[in-house]
Amino acid sequence: EIVLTQSPATLSLSPGERATLSCRASQSISDYLAWYQQKPGQAPRLLIYDASTRATGIPARFSGSGAGTDFTLTINSLEPEDFAVYYCQQRISWPLITFGQGTRLEIK
Amino acid sequence: EVQVVESGGGLVQPGRSLRLSCAASGFTFEDYAIHWVRQAPGKGLEWVSGISWDGGSFGYADSVEGRFTISRDNAQNSVYLQMNSLRPEDTALYFCVKDKVVVTPAYFDFWGQGTLVTVSS
Numbered sequence: 001e002i003v004l005t006q007s008p009a010t011l012s013l014s015p016g017e018r019a020t021l022s023c024r025a026s027q028s029i030s031d032y033l034a035w036y037q038q039k040p041g042q043a044p045r046l047l048i049y050d051a052s053t054r055a056t057g058i059p060a061r062f063s064g065s066g067a068g069t070d071f072t073l074t075i076n077s078l079e080p081e082d083f084a085v086y087y088c089q090q091r092i093s094w095p096l097i098t099f100g101q102g103t104r105l106e107i108k
Numbered sequence: 109e110v111q112v113v114e115s116g117g118g119l120v121q122p123g124r125s126l127r128l129s130c131a132a133s134g135f136t137f138e139d140y141a142i143h144w145v146r147q148a149p150g151k152g153l154e155w156v157s158g159i160s161w162d163g164g165s166f167g168y169a170d171s172v173e174g175r176f177t178i179s180r181d182n183a184q185n186s187v188y189l190q191m192n193s194l195r196p197e198d199t200a201l202y203f204c205v206k207d208k209v210v211v212t213p214a215y216f217d218f219w220g221q222g223t224l225v226t227v228s229s
Contacts, residue, residue: 043219095167097155
């Protein structure tokens with residue numbers, strides 16, 4: 001099973017700052033990685049897929065990068081609505097798919 | 109408008125069974141894989157199972173392998189999750205999720221609101 005490890009577990013920042021979230025895979029997953037945002041009481045929302053492609057309707061301040069085993073989600077100039085939990089997910093090992101454990105982005 | 113609606117959750121005793129259903133609309137159902145993802149209270153996301161567009165390929169998380177069975181009926185635009193030998197650790201909100209990519213299981217672009225499964229005596 002491919003394990004995804006996200007860091008940090010919690011990130012405390014202020015609106016207007018830049019957030020950098022990390023996801024590391026236990027083996028190479030090429031660029032078959034997605035990022036999701038989940039707010040309390042809501043279903044997750046797809047932000048980024050294939051490591052760096054923004055999903056429909058996602059603001060340009062969200063960007064993804066990386067390949068192989070190391071991936072980064074960057075959120076430039078944080079807005080109040082960006083504070084949420086973020087998950088990475090890989091699909092290279094279908095029919096087994098895995099998520100990371102999540103990073104909580106909280107207001108400092 | 110794409111919609112996926114889960115049903116069938118509830119309170120069940122350990123060791124018993126439950127069948128979840130997912131009804132989809134607003135897209136060409138037979139073109140896409142469908143998945144079940146769960147979230148235990150206060151915990152992260154866990155992919156549970158997924159089934160390809162034609163039902164010919166499917167998979168399960170290690171935690172449910174041998175106990176859960178996924179199936180689909182393209183004529184009814186529906187996916188099912190048969191859950192047997194339920195355990196307290198299966199307690200979670202179960203989301204039905206549409207895949208983003210035609211044919212190839214990949215990413216999750218439309219999520220239902222979830223159906224709650226509680227396993228307790």
